[in-house]
Structure formats: C-alpha cells, structure tokens
Amino acid sequence: MSRQIVLALDAMGGDNAPGVVIKGANIARERYPETRFVFFGDETKINPILKSMSKLRDVSEVVHTAESIPGDMKPSQALRQSKRSSMRLAIEYLKEGKANAVVSAGNTGALMALSKIILGMMKGVERPAMAGYLPTERGETVMLDLGANVESDADNLVQFAVLGEVFSRTVLGVVRPSVGILNVGSEDQKGHEEVRIAAAQLRDTGLPIDFYGFVEGSDITLGTVDVVVTDGFSGNIAIKTAEGTAKMYGTYLRRALKSSMFSRLGYVLAKRAFNQLRDKLDPRKYNGAVFLGLDGIVVKSHGGADTFGFANAIGVSVDMVKHGFIDTVRHEFEELSHHLINPVDQNPKSLSAAKAV
C-alpha cells in the first residue's frame, strides 16, 4: 500500500469556485485513490455540492471559513488582511504538517506572497520561481520562471536551473534532463550580463546538470531542451505569446474550414484527426503551475480552469508529493553549495561572489 497523501484545497479560488474545485477533486480521487482532500472555504457553498458525491465525501473534510481573497486583491493587501481566508488557512495547514501540498486556482500574487511568508524558502534558494510545462514537437518541456519575479539575476537563474532540472527528473521522470537558458541567440556572447554569467556558472562550476547552453524562443516548442530557464518577465511573455499564437492558429483554422461546402465536408471526414490535434495541444492538460523553491508544495491552477483542468493541477501536486520533490531539491541544493566551493583557490565561491567576477 502506498502511503496516504493529504491535499489542502483552496475551495474558494478561481472563477468557478467552489464547484470546479470539488468536481476536479472528484476526478482526481478516481485517478489517485491514495489521496484525501481538505477543502477550505464556505461550507454553506461546499457541502451542497459535496453531498452528491458520496465517494469524494468519504475521503474529504471541510474546514469552514467565510473569508476568501478576491482575484484582484494586491499581494501586499492579502498579506495584511484576510487572516482567515481559505487560501491562507490551506497554506497554514500545509505548514503545520497536516497536508502534503496546497492547490489553489486563486489570486496568483497572493498565493505566492502568502506561501513565501508562511512556508519560507528552501535553503539555498533566494526566490521562488513559477514553473509550468508545455507541449513541444518532441514531447513536453518545463519552463521557469513564468512570472513569479519580474527581475532575476544570474544567481536566481542558476537556482531556477537546479529547481527545473530536479522537477523534470523527479516529477516528470526525464532521465537526464537537458537545461537551456533562454536568450536572443545561441552564441556565448549573446544577451545581457545576467544570462551570460548564469551560463558560465552552469558550464564551469561542475554542477551535475546537463547544461545545453543558450536556447532561443523558437527552441521552446521545438523541444530542444527539457528545461527552459528564464527570468519571470520574459518567461511570462513567452508562455502567453505561445498560448496566444496557438489560439490564433486555431481560430484561423476553424474560419478556413467553415469557408466552403468542400472544406466543411473535409472537416467531417478528418474530425478524428482534428480531435487528436486538439487533445494534443489541450491547454487543460498543461494546467498546474508550480511554485518551486518554497519549503512546501504549492500548485497554482489557472483561474479559469474547468474541472478537468483543476484535476490535472491536483495531479501535478500528487506527482510532486509521490516523488519526494522537496527532499530531492533540498539534497540538490546541498550538493550545489559544495560545487560552488572552488577547489583551486580554496575560496568559498558563493553564487554572489562568482557574479562579481
């Protein structure tokens, strides 16, 4: 028997809460029978939905609170107010060791800020990064940071590389993930100082990482590397540009197929093929961005996710718990600190010190 996994779910986060959260949990319950769910939120809204799902009810618990964090509340405000919010209580539950992970479709900035304050950072990591995975021509690629930080220095990028590599290896099961830094060109002299320093560190300090070098925007969907490392500004723009472009392509394809009787008939005949394409690129399959670097597992579902999408976000959290992500990262960062001690000059070469070179 595998050990039980307990998930703290922010039942009030997202556009269609708590319905999507509870129904998403019901799908996840079938996939992961070892999982128990604790719903944080308004029981007068949660219980009526839960009542109709007896199997889910048997493995669930509700922690009532009337407060929740609105989607447009600033993180700073969420930190000061909303002490009894569903999101905060779920994170505190994780901090107290009563759950293995938190999943929320609520306010991203608030989730990030509260998680950082309550759970703290892992040793060796200065800032959390938001990681997600996306479809490529060869399979899937992990990309981070997707927007947890608007600026990232070389140290941050190196830490993101380690976090992303461990995520790809332990959670996605990639044997020896290759890691690339997103840049405007592949040559060593390209880009600004931070990416060049980060690349030099990943290349030269003997970290046990398969560092590929620089990759460009077109490499993301080509699947050139398993892990794409970037600052949160460019990463956020890249992932949203990819989503927007895929959407535009779909819009044009539908318009073109509706343009004549022949094309409509062709569409009917090739319907299965179009469904395959839709399934392959279904954004719901890639729902569930992960805050890496926190001392705890927090998964963010898209606010507009449906039940299928939310179930996938739960799946990401379960995979991370099952594969002992936090322990592995902790171990890797201990290793990292050894690798950053330069054996030649016996000088403890911290990431910050290396940067000043």
Place this chain on the structure above:
Amino acid sequence: MSRQIVLALDAMGGDNAPGVVIKGANIARERYPETRFVFFGDETKINPILKSMSKLRDVSEVVHTAESIPGDMKPSQALRQSKRSSMRLAIEYLKEGKANAVVSAGNTGALMALSKIILGMMKGVERPAMAGYLPTERGETVMLDLGANVESDADNLVQFAVLGEVFSRTVLGVVRPSVGILNVGSEDQKGHEEVRIAAAQLRDTGLPIDFYGFVEGSDITLGTVDVVVTDGFSGNIAIKTAEGTAKMYGTYLRRALKSSMFSRLGYVLAKRAFNQLRDKLDPRKYNGAVFLGLDGIVVKSHGGADTFGFANAIGVSVDMVKHGFIDTVRHEFEELSHHLINPVDQNPKSLSAAKAV
C-alpha cells in the same frame, strides 16, 4: 509620375545570395515600376543571373566588390574589417544620398552596427530598434524592439513607442494606431521599473499617441493594439516563440491529417481552406524587419528568405520611402521634445530627468 526610388541591395547577404536577392528584386520590379536597383557584390556572380532578366537589368546597376561579411562575423569585427564589403558599400551609398534605402539579408548584428556608425541616429533617438509586423486575429501588429538591444530603459521604450507609432501610421496606413507596452499583466503596478516609468510618461506627458497601457503576451496575436513596445530581449523571445508555436501547430496538424485514410481524404477536400490558412500565416509575407531610429532606411530580410520573402522586404523599404518615414519621424521627435517640457514647473523635463523621479 511618381518620383524614382533607388534601392541599394546587399547582393551577397543571406543564405542563397546573390540568387535570391536578384530574383527577389525582379519580383519587386513588377510591383514597384518606379524603383531602380543597385546591387553591391561580386559581379562575376551577379551578372550571369542578371543577364537572363532583361527588364530588371534595364533598371539596375552593379557595384562590384569581392568582399562580403560572413553570417557569423561579430559586429565589432565587421566594423573594423570588411571596409569594402557589399553591405558596407550599400550603406555608404545610402549615406551619400545616392539611394533611398538599403535592403540586406546578411548578418543582422553587422548590419545594425554599420548602419548606426555610417548613417547615425535620428535626433532624439538614443538607440535603434528592430521592428517587424506579424499576423493577429484582427489583422497585423507592429512589434519593436525585436532584438537590436538586449536591454532598454524607460527612455528607450518611450522612443520605441514613437517610432512604432509613426511606422504604423505612415507606412502601414493605420489611422490612429494604439500603442501598448508589453508586460506581465495589465494593471499599473505590474512589471519592473522601466516599463512602469515608460507607461507613466506615455500616459502623462501629453504625447499625441493613443497609448493603451500594458498588454500581455497573449495580446500580441489577439491584435489588442497596433503597436507592441518592448525591450529587445523580451521582444526577440516573443517573436521567436510565436514563430515556433505556429510551426509546432502546423507540424501537429499535418501529422494528424496523415493519420488515417479518412483524414487524408478530408485534407484533399479541405485543401483550399488549408492553403488559405497557410497563406494567411505565411511568414514570408511578414519578412522585412526595419531598423527604426537610424537616420536612413535600412530593412533586414530574414537570412533564409526565398525570392518571394526578399521581394516583400524590398516592398517594406519602398513603402517607407514613399511615405516619407524619415521626415515624419524627424518631425515627431521635435514634437516630442516640446511635450517633454513640463509647463507646470517650467522645468525642461527630459526623458532622462523624468526617469530619475
């Protein structure tokens, strides 16, 4: 009769030079009968191709040089060496007033560096930006900077906004182009300092620009604004990510359509629709990135462009010449300097001073 336009073409730039350059010019000659072409490069390679195109030959001239700049040469090296290179001679020809624009499919960094040194910058512009246009769900959008600079401060972004607005208005004919700054969210407090300062300047200094505010990556292909302003790092990543995503979508579509007899039959019936889609999103139509901010018109074709693509890059340069782009930009920047004088405190509020606030 419209006045004659003379184009200086770097015949040796690009993967398939000089063939693509000359054949592309031959297509452009039909579209723009008022244009004359001056080919810079190896006459032993140019003349044999030109010989078979009598109409093109009649409106062309060849300036022989055996030197050309390799695609992988560093810009700094291109500046020091290659005094007699085809690219450099073409730019000098423009500088001497003998041509109206330069088109090259050669080394981007070298083209940029040589143009900046030889032509100089327009008054009021600190750095050139690379602008391109791309398909959206609503039409076309101009985006800049696509990678001329790896870092851009608030002043640069404001200047890019003016350059992009004038380009959209005068060259693409958009009546009152809306301008957005690319960011990780649409709210005022989002993003790093440079984008926030630039947005405040565009909003508050009374510039005659229809400033929309911040846009996100997904807004690029949605066509939310006519001009997307960003730093060269994010812009380069965004445009390449968009290209890569469209390519991936096409790959998956083809794979899906080949997957069964029914889908193959469906493809045959809907072939015209697929061709429409391909034409609509044909990257060759969007070939021709423009270096804005230089005191002269320089258009960069994709190095791998075919004749059709190169002809479109020529078309961009012709449009810019015809619409008096350089004079309009010069005028706009004079206006800009007036707008940046703050009438309240009588303090000439330069962009740099405003930035320090």
